[in-house]
Amino acid sequence: MKHSYKIMAILFLTLTVVMLSACGSVSDKGSDKSSKGEDNKDGVTIKHDGGETKIAKDPKRVVALEFSFVDALAALDVKPVGVADDGKKDRILEPIRKKIGDYKSVGARKQPNLEEISNQKPDVIIADSNRHKGIQKDLEKIAPTIMLPSFDSDYKDNLEAFKTIAKAVGKEDKGKDRLKEHNELMDKYSNEITMDKSQPVLASVVAKSGLLAHPENTYVGELLKELGFDNALNKTKTDNLSKYLKGPYLQLNAEVLSDINPGRMFIMADKGENDPNLKKQEEDPVWQDLDAVKNNRVSVVDRNTWARARGIISSEEIAKQLAEISKNEQKDSQQK
Known part of the structure; x- marks a missing residue:
């Protein structure tokens, strides 16, 4: 009889340990869920x-x-x-x-x-x-x-x-809505840009050191490509050109500019057409011999908008400006 009591006591003790372990396991899992819930609730x-x-x-x-x-x-x-x-x-x-x-x-x-x-x-x-x-x-x-x-x-x-x-x-939901709006606007402006996009285009900042070109791997370079333009820098090797502040921007000298000979240029200037750095550039004989210059396909644009901003609002402004340039070119050609 005593032997039976001992067996029952052992079984009872074993059952108690198992139950306590299970409770502990449930408690730990609950703690994990709580921790994850706090992570979602309090931050990201x-x-x-x-x-x-x-x-x-x-x-x-x-x-x-x-x-x-x-x-x-x-x-x-x-x-x-x-x-x-x-x-x-x-x-x-x-x-x-x-x-x-x-x-x-x-x-x-x-x-x-x-x-x-x-x-x-x-x-x-x-x-x-x-x-x-x-x-x-x-x-x-x-x-x-x-x-x-x-x-x-x-x-x-x-x-x-x-x-x-x-x-x-x-603002993830707001961001998705804004990107959808952005894409629709860019498609709209792209259709309104009627200038000849096949002309090799050079986008560059005019600075004291000369022209700082924006090839395809820059913000403006890729944006123009997305809008259907052909980048003039595709037609020359740029690996050996000096880079500006270790970025993707390339410093062009007169010799390289002559070799590139873009059919269209977008010049980003701080002070518009009267920018002193641009005036100095225009005095160079190489400049006057470029196809873009001879065919009146040089547009001076705002450096802040084109070079410094680099955002979705500014890119919409760039596309809008390109559409306006297209309209003006159409008017000029009709008047001739």
């Missing part, structure tokens, strides 16, 4: 060029260190508290300035002011993976930081960066 983990960063849900205070990021925020109806604007607010395109309202300048894009960034008490910082790689750790000490391409990005890179920014600021 963003994958970017600098790694992975956890950002609180719907950050209210955003600092942007490149104009393309400001463009993205404006398109998402998010007003940044700080912008690296080179101390020149007019470098931000007017339609974007209207959307973002007042903000605090946090210095130059090349070298932003860390103290001023910190003073804005940001919830998230959006930095350039090229220009700001060296200060990533300093930025992360101030606030969660995501590193995205801008200075050396192309058009498609920018669209992907826009999606990342939309997710980071809790």
